[in-house]
Amino acid sequence: MANSNLPRRIIKETQRLLSEPAPGISASPSEDNMRYFNVMILGPTQSPYEGGVFKLELFLPEEYPMAAPKVRFLTKIYHPNIDKLGRICLDILKDKWSPALQIRTVLLSIQALLSAPNPDDPLSENIAKHWKTNEAEAVETAKEWTRLYASGA
Amino acid sequence: MGQSSSNWRRNDYHRQNPSFPYSSPPPGPNQSATSSSHLPPPPSLPPPAQPTPAPLPRSNYSTPYPMPSPPNPSTYYYHQSSPWTCRPPYPQHYGPGRSGGWWMPPPPPSPIHSPGMAGQPPALPPPPLPPPPFVEQTKKVKNDVNVHKDSIRLVPDEQNPDHHLVSFTFDAMVDGSVTIYYFAKEGANASISSIYVDIYTPKGITFLKGPGQTFIQPSGYGIDLGFFVLDELSKPLEGDIFPLVIYAKSCRPSPSKDVQGIQSSSPAHAQITQAVIEKSDDGNFKVKVVKQILWVEGERYELQEIFGLSPVEAEINGGDHDDLEKECVICLSEPRDTTVLPCRHMCMCGECAKALRLQSNKCPICRQPVEQLMEIKVNTADP
Numbered sequence: 001m002a003n004s005n006l007p008r009r010i011i012k013e014t015q016r017l018l019s020e021p022a023p024g025i026s027a028s029p030s031e032d033n034m035r036y037f038n039v040m041i042l043g044p045t046q047s048p049y050e051g052g053v054f055k056l057e058l059f060l061p062e063e064y065p066m067a068a069p070k071v072r073f074l075t076k077i078y079h080p081n082i083d084k085l086g087r088i089c090l091d092i093l094k095d096k097w098s099p100a101l102q103i104r105t106v107l108l109s110i111q112a113l114l115s116a117p118n119p120d121d122p123l124s125e126n127i128a129k130h131w132k133t134n135e136a137e138a139v140e141t142a143k144e145w146t147r148l149y150a151s152g153a
Numbered sequence: 154m155g156q157s158s159s160n161w162r163r164n165d166y167h168r169q170n171p172s173f174p175y176s177s178p179p180p181g182p183n184q185s186a187t188s189s190s191h192l193p194p195p196p197s198l199p200p201p202a203q204p205t206p207a208p209l210p211r212s213n214y215s216t217p218y219p220m221p222s223p224p225n226p227s228t229y230y231y232h233q234s235s236p237w238t239c240r241p242p243y244p245q246h247y248g249p250g251r252s253g254g255w256w257m258p259p260p261p262p263s264p265i266h267s268p269g270m271a272g273q274p275p276a277l278p279p280p281p282l283p284p285p286p287f288v289e290q291t292k293k294v295k296n297d298v299n300v301h302k303d304s305i306r307l308v309p310d311e312q313n314p315d316h317h318l319v320s321f322t323f324d325a326m327v328d329g330s331v332t333i334y335y336f337a338k339e340g341a342n343a344s345i346s347s348i349y350v351d352i353y354t355p356k357g358i359t360f361l362k363g364p365g366q367t368f369i370q371p372s373g374y375g376i377d378l379g380f381f382v383l384d385e386l387s388k389p390l391e392g393d394i395f396p397l398v399i400y401a402k403s404c405r406p407s408p409s410k411d412v413q414g415i416q417s418s419s420p421a422h423a424q425i426t427q428a429v430i431e432k433s434d435d436g437n438f439k440v441k442v443v444k445q446i447l448w449v450e451g452e453r454y455e456l457q458e459i460f461g462l463s464p465v466e467a468e469i470n471g472g473d474h475d476d477l478e479k480e481c482v483i484c485l486s487e488p489r490d491t492t493v494l495p496c497r498h499m500c501m502c503g504e505c506a507k508a509l510r511l512q513s514n515k516c517p518i519c520r521q522p523v524e525q526l527m528e529i530k531v532n533t534a535d536p
Contacts, residue, residue, distance in 0.1 A: 099505075
């Protein structure tokens with residue numbers, strides 16, 4: 001659709017994402033909408049998500065890069081900062097967005113969020129509570145969910 | 154458009170975007186006059202944002218300029234492609250009447266305000282609209298004499314044990330003189346006064362013009378630093394008194410009377426380097442420059458570094474991505490030529506900078522509020 005007048009910034013970012021993908025992250029634009037990306041993030045090692053393959057969708061709104069990309073987990077994940085709809089609580093996707101950030105840096109931040117869940121700024125109250133009251137058990141649940149939903153099969 | 158402006162004034166002094174390289178220009182001493190902007194050391198993030206423009210203990214900013222050959226007497230116009238791109242000290246920028254004073258509501262109407270922003274619901278407290286995209290063009294001023302701030306050393310005076318001599322490298326486009334002061338403050342019109350007149354009498358030492366010169370105080374001109382308490386040496390004293398001040402005065406030939414030479418009673422032309430003296434781990438004295446000031450035509454400028462101005466060395470992205478360091482962080486296409494003030498992040502092209510101002514008030518790099526944009530054409534050679 002709007003692919004014909006895609007800003008050069010988006011074209012450049014896409015080219016660089018494809019030619020030099022960040023480790024553990026892949027992002028490729030949809031064929032019919034170059035502003036829509038299919039994203040895969042590998043669960044970081046030494047996190048409860050290790051071994052998981054997490055699918056996300058990323059959309060660049062019309063205002064991008066003046067407005068943040070919209071990103072959402074498609075794979076179910078047990079994480080205090082991600083809700084059951086896959087929405088992510090991450091400051092750079094909201095008020096801390098800067099046009100100097102890019103798709104790559106956003107995805108790296110999300111990958112880092114998997115390594116460092118932050119139950120003090122929760123999106124899923126229940127999971128956050130679980131995390132704070134019994135972290136070991138919460139981590140076990142996260143591992144379980146990773147096996148169940150993010151095995152890549 | 155229709156971009157929400159509710160967050161546009163949010164200040165965040167804490168986070169820094171880690172993914173952009175900054176250049177922090179000059180390297181150590183270098184014999185070339187062009188050194189200060191071409192060979193940056195490993196890039197570093199800018200210092201923590203400061204709400205007020207404070208002197209940064211870093212290098213001056215200078216635009217890269219082609220200057221392989223030393224100036225010769227027939228090329229006095231050399232200054233027109235001078236490396237120094239300066240602006241007057243801050244207070245002048247905050248004065249009223251400058252482009253309408255954009256902190257005052259209501260903001261001046263701009264012909265290019267987006268329609269989405271014009272129609273704010275009246276019930277809400279009206280968020281201040283971004284100011285018009287005012288871009289200041291840089292004015293270039295000539296810096297006749299430039300002391301390389303990273304080259305300043307204190308070396309022992311062999312003939313006077315315990316005494317130290319000041320040494321540094323500098324470039325001079327005209328003849329002039331250097332005077333070293335200890336515990337001195339700057340006064341009006343580039344005057345310097347020393348507070349310990351009894352123990353040390355500053356003497357001016359003349360030099361001839363030429364780039365990449367080394368200055369060293371003659372033996373006997375030095376001072377016994379052991380006389381002072383280390384605490385006094387290592388920080389500016391109250392009243393902006395600096396332990397070490399290097400006063401490099403240029404004797405500008407009058408423009409109309411080149412041949413007749415020196416004019417001595419003209420407006421001040423000098424570079425003042427204010428520094429503190431620390432003791433390094435090996436017991437030697439070490440000079441740390443706090444501020445460099447430039448007086449040109451009786452106007453005072455403070456030299457400050459711009460982050461992201463010169464090409465960054467290959468370390469961050471592996472060398473084959475030169476363009477990554479020079480491209481505008483917003484369009485990723487055009488070269489950067491616009492600096493955000495007061496944080497001094499050179500990160501955008503002019504077009505994107507203007508577009509940004511319509512939607513946001515934050516520097517893309519550090520999120521500090523943008524007060525002004527300054528365009529610096531680094532590669533356009535002046536006639």
